[in-house]
Amino acid sequence: MAKMEVATKVGATRITPARWALYATLTLAAVGLPIMFQALNNVFMVHIFGLMGIYVMLALGLNIVVGYAGLLDLGYIAFYAMGAYSGVILGSVGMQIAGKGFGPWAYWALLPVAAVVAAGTGIALGTPVLRLKGDYLAIVTLGFGEIVRIIATNWSQLTNGPAGLPRAAQFVPSPAGQQWASDHLSRGNFQFSADLWWYYVIGALCLVTVFFVRRLDNSRLGRAWVAMREDMVAAASVGINITTTKLWAFSLGALWGGIGGITYGYWVGFISPESFNFFESVLIVCMVVLGGMGSIPGAALGAVIIAGLPEIIRGLAQSRALSGVLTVDQAAAIGNYRYLIFGLLMVVMMAVRPQGILPSSRRARELHPEDEAILEEESAEITSASM
């Protein structure tokens, strides 16, 4: 009986044993694989896993703007940059004021600050461009992203220009908890490295993001986004305030960019304007599009594929796990051709499967207006489910 109740509550998808098995495998892989690579002393792969986590967070954040609200943002990386720069700069200011003791707490204390700075930037960008639609909005966000990068390059007093932060003789402090983990969780040859620690921090942040975004999707605001995306005039006429709804999308999307940014800054310990170029924004858009606009598992999968797959192939080839299948040179060639393939993939996906690999069912119907078949299928499902 209890099982039945759960099923009706979730409603859309029943959790079948196959699904349980899938979730269990994914969890095991996410928790276990980095430990395995660390045990094999392959720190490169652990680093790649952390990077994939950061991109999952960014893709989920951008998914709010592109997937839910239907606003194409081509300057998303600017929020990431705002998070990274505000985190690192405020961290060094904090250490000058409060002394070295602040160092270990800088990351934890500034995490919400960076999130708020990024969200505030989102509102600052969103407010003037509210009246713009579709492609115009895309171009303005692109221009905004470039403005942030150019300012970061030229405002040397604050950002140290192209040389990046931290300045010479300064450092980004490692946060409280990391040293403890390295001291207490290392066993014999197994070193609990900084990369591994950061991987788990990023993983936890990803889980928070997923939870948050899921709740948003099912909220009043989430429904307002869908309504606005499907028909702005109709949405406005049933009483949705388009202005605030758009601003919420921008700021809540930017928030995760900021969190991703400060995390990246403190993890890698170095930031420069070069990391925040237009190309990165396009890659994140590509992740969301490939995975499925408006779909949480889709965006996450897109991030894993685009940020991770080429590196994983290269990493495995270097560690000789793929010897006989791929040589190191071939794997490197795959790495070089990846952006070419991603570009082609965006074109092909739009023509063949615009809803992405793991689509949200609602978005799929929107993107195939002529496909009556899907609609009929869905309604048949609904009738059979209600019987």
Added chain:
Amino acid sequence: MSMAIIGQQLVNGLTLGGMYALIALGYTLVYGILLMINFAHSEMFMSGAFIGLGVLTVLGKNKFLTGSGLGVFMLLLITFLVAMVGVGILGVLTERFAYRPLRHAPRLAPLISAIGVSLFLQQAVLLWIAAKPLPFPNYLPVLKFNLGPVTINTLQIFIIGISLVLLGVLDTFVSRTRMGKAMRATSQDRDAAGLMGIDINRVISTTFFIGPALGAVAGICSGMYYGSIVFNMGFIPGIKSFTAAVIGGIGNLRGAMLGGFALGMIESLAAGFVSSGYKDVIAFAILILVLIFRPGGLLGESVIEKV
């Protein structure tokens, strides 16, 4: 800042503006007819420069073509024509395979597809031609003329001249010829134009030939003016030319020409007055301000949205 420097910056701005105007026409033509921003247009500019370099490298070995005045004229003519046709075909193919299947899709779809094309073309040049900047030869003798305190050289005159001539030709084409009439009809109402017997697909293909061909001319001019080309050279001029098209009122041909020259001069003056590091910011800021306060542009009419 003396008047001489302002004058000099205006000459530089006119040169820059000519190139922006040529690229802006591509954006505005496509927008007028398909209501989409052809994001891959900046890559047409880049492809034009690379095709031009290829032709110049092959023909540059010929003594006659590089030696005499007539030879250089023919060399440049051939280079421009080959690049225009090549890039025009590239534009038509892009439309055929990346945009046409999405003509009835939501507006986000062709935009994302265009970004994909842009990424693909950039990477194709990066992987198969060169990752580093390549030197671009200039066979035009560079002579300087002093007009009072202001200096202008033959290359600048050439670029300003060629852009003005092409702008005139295009304007005549669109306003006087049968095809131009069809293009204007299609941009007013695509379905109604189709009902009147206009072959819409042919009009769209023609648009996607002319726009990129003009972009290719700008690409070669840019290569000759700056002396080097690189795979991602299209991005910044592309965005700026789009800004120019928006300033003039997107969809409006004369607006795009005016916007191009206006933006070129504003930017040159800003680079002289403020700082050259921030000159790109100024163009983007103008774009944002125009879109917010006068989204129809200077010559554009405001469009009332119908439900």
